[in-house]
Amino acid sequence: MTVSNPPIFLQSELHPAEDVRRWISSSVGGVPGVDAQESLRVTPNGTPNMTVVVAAGGAYVQGSENLYQGMYFTDNRGASTVTIQAADGSNDRIDFVVVHIKDSEYSGSDNEVVIEAVTGTPAPIPVAPPIPENSLLLARVAVNAGTTSITSSMLTDERTFIEVASKGYVDGLLPVGMMVDFGGPTAPTNWLMCDGTVYDRSQHPGLFDVIGTAYNTGGETGVQFRVPDYRNAVAIGPGDYALGAAGGSKDAALPAHSHTMGTHQHAVDNHNHTMPSHKHTMGTHTHSINHNHGAADTTTTSHTHSDSEVTINSGLPVVYNGGGGNLGLADGNVWGGVYGAPLNVGKLTGSATGGSHKHSFNMPSFTGTSGATDPGDTNNTDPGDTNNKTGLKTNSVDPGDTDSKGVAPDGLNYPPFMTANKIIKAV
Numbered sequence: 001m002t003v004s005n006p007p008i009f010l011q012s013e014l015h016p017a018e019d020v021r022r023w024i025s026s027s028v029g030g031v032p033g034v035d036a037q038e039s040l041r042v043t044p045n046g047t048p049n050m051t052v053v054v055a056a057g058g059a060y061v062q063g064s065e066n067l068y069q070g071m072y073f074t075d076n077r078g079a080s081t082v083t084i085q086a087a088d089g090s091n092d093r094i095d096f097v098v099v100h101i102k103d104s105e106y107s108g109s110d111n112e113v114v115i116e117a118v119t120g121t122p123a124p125i126p127v128a129p130p131i132p133e134n135s136l137l138l139a140r141v142a143v144n145a146g147t148t149s150i151t152s153s154m155l156t157d158e159r160t161f162i163e164v165a166s167k168g169y170v171d172g173l174l175p176v177g178m179m180v181d182f183g184g185p186t187a188p189t190n191w192l193m194c195d196g197t198v199y200d201r202s203q204h205p206g207l208f209d210v211i212g213t214a215y216n217t218g219g220e221t222g223v224q225f226r227v228p229d230y231r232n233a234v235a236i237g238p239g240d241y242a243l244g245a246a247g248g249s250k251d252a253a254l255p256a257h258s259h260t261m262g263t264h265q266h267a268v269d270n271h272n273h274t275m276p277s278h279k280h281t282m283g284t285h286t287h288s289i290n291h292n293h294g295a296a297d298t299t300t301t302s303h304t305h306s307d308s309e310v311t312i313n314s315g316l317p318v319v320y321n322g323g324g325g326n327l328g329l330a331d332g333n334v335w336g337g338v339y340g341a342p343l344n345v346g347k348l349t350g351s352a353t354g355g356s357h358k359h360s361f362n363m364p365s366f367t368g369t370s371g372a373t374d375p376g377d378t379n380n381t382d383p384g385d386t387n388n389k390t391g392l393k394t395n396s397v398d399p400g401d402t403d404s405k406g407v408a409p410d411g412l413n414y415p416p417f418m419t420a421n422k423i424i425k426a427v
């Protein structure tokens with residue numbers, strides 16, 4: 001039978017510590033870490049030297065020596081000082097600060113928890129040391145060659161913050177390797193900044209299992225890998241480019257190029273043009289007449305007189321009225337000097353006796369103006385719509401290429417943007 005008995009917490013039964021640890025593990029979603037944001041934070045000593053200070057707080061430490069070992073809980077109830085080994089004179093070194101559970105049930109003879117430094121090996125390109133079994137990583141220490149004190153710039157916070165039950169469960173639903181935008185300046189617990197940092201595979205084995213060396217750019221050792229670097233970059237799906245490939249430039253200029261426009265037509269649909277009611281205004285004005293007529297009869301032969309019809313140069317038929325000595329229109333109306341009034345053009349002079357004689361007459365000049373009172377506005381009533389029943393097509397012969405000279409690398413090629421950090425889930 002493979003069922004573990006007795007189940008915890010059965011009344012009046014003895015329960016092995018392993019079962020309790022497994023219950024602890026399940027209550028926090030199987031995620032090891034510290035129990036509060038400031039728990040077990042590692043900082044330089046107030047008096048600069050080769051020590052660091054580890055703050056108080058609780059930690060959940062996963063047992064790693066046995067499949068069913070479960071998770072330990074330990075409490076640091078005051079600040080602890082941890083000594084860092086003296087620096088090498090020539091080469092840099094990488095150390096870790098860890099919470100280490102020692103359980104003789106699985107190895108060794110000690111049963112205790114210690115907060116200690118794990119010392120790496122100095123090298124031109126240093127490699128982080130392996131983390132002991134049953135340990136929780138708190139901080140990385142970059143021990144520069146020849147240094148005599150630890151400063152904040154040498155410390156990298158490696159803690160994972162967890163919350164019991166719901167937080168651990170929800171966090172466990174998010175897959176390792178998931179990348180999202182993040183508005184804060186530093187990555188939250190269980191996440192890393194996508195800034196191209198190199199990590200030892202032993203630090204984040206789950207993340208390495210997911211992304212491997214896809215984002216390596218060179219300079220990594222055989223036990224290291226690099227997280228993606230999304231600074232000044234955006235993500236695109238793989239297709240023409242392999243996963244992890246990088247390209248492009250923020251200073252790229254648009255090269256000179258051409259756009260070819262082929263022969264085409266622009267169609268004009270059937271439509272109406274509407275002319276609204278409107279008017280044309282004619283102001284007050286006059287027409288002037290200034291000309292004269294003259295005529296003389298030089299006939300000297302014998303002749304007789306009778307009413308006869310004479311034609312003036314204007315083309316108006318005129319008749320002579322011998323009795324009154326006036327000229328008139330052929331229809332009997334009398335012509336006047338002013339339009340619409342009688343015109344006395346003079347009397348014929350001379351004798352009407354027989355024999356050779358002549359007659360002469362004078363016609364005065366035709367002068368004056370014709371008055372025109374302002375006729376007011378002339379209205380054009382809305383004639384309605386004028387219809388185009390068939391539409392039009394305008395033909396465009398291919399104009400050839402239109403050239404674009406490109407844009408200088410001054411930022412004008414950028415679309416509107418806003419920056420945010422990209423983070424990747426590490427645990």
